[in-house]
Amino acid sequence: MxxxxxxxxxxxxxxxxxxxxxxxxxxxxxxxxxxxxxxxxxxxxxxxxxxxxxxxxxxxxxxxxxxxxRIPLQHIVGTAAFGPVELAVGPGVFIPRPETEYLLEWAVDRLRERPGPAIAADFCSGSGALAIGVAAMSPETRVVAVEADEDALVWLRRNVTGVTAVIGSRVEVIAADVTDPEQIADAVPVGSVSVLVTNPPYVPLDAAIGPEVVHDPARAVFGGADGMSVIEPMVPVIARTLAPGGVVGIEHDDTTADAVAACLRAHGDFVDVTRHADLTGRPRFVTARRR
Ligand SMILES: C[S@@+](CC[C@H](N)C(=O)[O-])C[C@H]1O[C@@H](n2cnc3c(N)ncnc32)[C@H](O)[C@@H]1O
The missing domain is CATH 1.10.8 (Helicase, Ruva Protein; domain 3)
Known part of the structure; x- marks a missing residue:
């Protein structure tokens, strides 16, 4: 019946x-x-x-x-909204968070300041949230999306292919380790990128995480004991990849704004090192310009 x-x-x-x-x-x-x-x-x-x-x-x-x-809502419905796009997500890839949209807006604003074709990069691209968001909002920009994890790369390629009606072929997916200067130089010409964004794994290993976060891959979430295990070795790679005058925005843990700023200053190639907080005053990302 x-x-x-x-x-x-x-x-x-x-x-x-x-x-x-x-x-x-x-x-x-x-x-x-x-x-x-x-x-x-x-x-x-x-x-x-x-x-x-x-x-x-x-x-x-x-x-x-x-x-x-406590299975994340996005895993149940199979998608996550991010900026102007909807991304396919599921086990094996990090669910993009609304707070990362601050970094997206910052990147798009920087690209608007330099009209004409530009190259942007998204290091640690995951689902492609930032790369696809930038390409969708900045129509003259080509974006290189770099990701090391095989499972995440499957989602990334699927998302990039899924939005070609909006971004055409302006997002190129690169399988590489962002802490390895040779791998990155092989894939992205040295000194070629105007705006680089990254939301790397940055949660310190001993931090308490919510019940939904266990569904994100550990490699996407944790950045070693101090949250800096990817950011620190990535900074010299970023310096090599950026064009002179190019800018970088690095999302980080609430507790590591000072460490990220210090790391950029200590490198020597960066100026205008600036911390950014969200509307609640929570430290979110640090930006800098390559000399
Ligand atoms: C916090 S997630 C961010 C994903 C996406 N950018 C976002 O904002 O939603 C970090 C991503 O970095 C990737 N990752 C971790 N270490 C990496 C490395 N050394 N090289 C490249 N990607 C890495 C992880 O697989 C994961 O997809």
Whole structure:
């Protein structure tokens, strides 16, 4: 026997209660996203739907149960919004975070200051969030997206191919270790990049992480005991890759703004070393210009 349709409002109420009990911060919003995903509509259109068929209701309750187990919402729906794009994500790749959009905006502003064709780079590209975001928002820019992890590279290539209608072939994917100067010089001409962004692994090993973060690959999250194990060796590679006058923005842990700034100053090739905080005052990224 087919189950009768159930009211969307009741399903949403029950889902919200379940997610709140599981300790989810935004239970109603997550329940709405999951309902919209199951129905194949935008969350904004939910108000137009009164009832949900039996199979869809079961799919919704199953999605709620997975979310209650602290599986990230983005893994359940299979996508993550970042700036102007939507990226495919899942196990094996870091879920782009909204706070990284500050770095995206900074990079796009720097590119707008130098009209005409430019080369940008995204070191530690993961899903391609920054690389694809920059290419989408800066139509004359070519972007080199560098990533070392085989699993992440699968998602990166898929995302770059998935948005060719928006970015054409302006994002080139390079499989390389950003701490290895020879690998990078082979792939990106020395002194060629005007704007370089990077959101590397930077969480100190002993930091407490939330239940969802365990679903991100450890290689994407942790930056050694002090959070600097990728940033420190990457800085000389960045210096070689940037054109004279080129700029870099490095996202970092809340506790390492001083260490990142000191590392850039100690290198000797960087000037205008500047820390940037988000709207809540939390230190987010450090920028610098190559002499
Ligand atoms: C925090 S994630 C950032 C991903 C993406 N840029 C974003 O903002 O969502 C860091 C990424 O760096 C990659 N990674 C770690 N060490 C690397 C290295 N030495 N060379 C290149 N990529 C590396 C990880 O695999 C992961 O995809």
């Amino acid at each position: 087919t189950a009768a349709p159930s009211p969307v409002s009741g399903e949403l109420r029950a889902g919200t209660t379940r997610l709140a009990a599981a300790g989810i911060d935004s239970p109603r919003r997550d329940a709405e996203w999951l309902m919209a995903h199951v129905l194949g509509i935008d969350a904004g259109r939910l108000v137009l739907v009164d009832t949900i068929e039996g199979a869809a209701a079961r799919a919704f309750r199953s999605a709620i149960e997975r979310r209650a187990q």
